Amino acid sequence: MSDPREGLTVTHRRYVPYSHAHYAGNLVDGAYLLAMFGDVATEASIRADGDEGLFASYSDVQFRAPVRAGDVVEATATVTRVGRRSRVMAFEARVVCRGRPDKGESAAEVLDEPIVAATATGTVVVPGPVTG
Numbered sequence: 001m002s003d004p005r006e007g008l009t010v011t012h013r014r015y016v017p018y019s020h021a022h023y024a025g026n027l028v029d030g031a032y033l034l035a036m037f038g039d040v041a042t043e044a045s046i047r048a049d050g051d052e053g054l055f056a057s058y059s060d061v062q063f064r065a066p067v068r069a070g071d072v073v074e075a076t077a078t079v080t081r082v083g084r085r086s087r088v089m090a091f092e093a094r095v096v097c098r099g100r101p102d103k104g105e106s107a108a109e110v111l112d113e114p115i116v117a118a119t120a121t122g123t124v125v126v127p128g129p130v131t132g
């Protein structure tokens with residue numbers, strides 16, 4: 001029988017400040033999205049296990065579209081497998097808003113369809129039960 005924590009989903013949403021632009025075209029580095037995955041995994045671990053957990057490994061990371069300063073990005077963690085102490089999670093980062101500099105310096109829009117910027121699978125490990 002599957003664990004009731006499987007399917008638990010947590011989403012964080014964040015504006016990407018221009019201070020994080022790192023590459024030509026105001027692109028941000030991929031590590032920015034991995035930091036979002038770490039934070040959303042932490043909340044998922046708190047909700048699933050009452051502990052922040054420790055990120056043990058990523059088994060797959062795919063950067064699928066650029067993220068730019070001025071984007072609004074949402075990152076989702078979904079618990080896909082509950083082991084004894086390991087929690088496998090699926091991650092997705094999506095761009096939901098983006099600047100429109102062609103329309104004005106501060107113009108921006110909500111995208112009709114979010115752009116999937118990165119996906120990953122990772123494992124968080126929580127402490128075992130305290131004994132004694």
Ligand SMILES: C/C=C/C(=O)SCCNC(=O)CCNC(=O)[C@H](O)C(C)(C)COP(=O)(O)OP(=O)(O)OC[C@H]1O[C@@H](n2cnc3c(N)ncnc32)[C@H](O)[C@@H]1OP(=O)(O)O
Pocket residue numbers: 038039041042045052053054055056057082083084085086087123124125
């Ligand atoms: C939420 C985000 C937080 C962060 O970003 S924290 C910052 C980055 N992470 C760290 O600093 C963590 C550093 N690593 C460690 O401290 C340790 O290294 C771990 C605590 C992650 C694991 O060490 P140990 O407790 O000794 O592991 P075991 O007793 O050998 O295994 C316990 C369960 O964890 C699974 N596991 C261990 N290592 C890995 C791995 N590298 N990738 C995937 N799974 C792993 C095992 O299979 C098992 O699972 P089963 O309890 O369900 O049977």
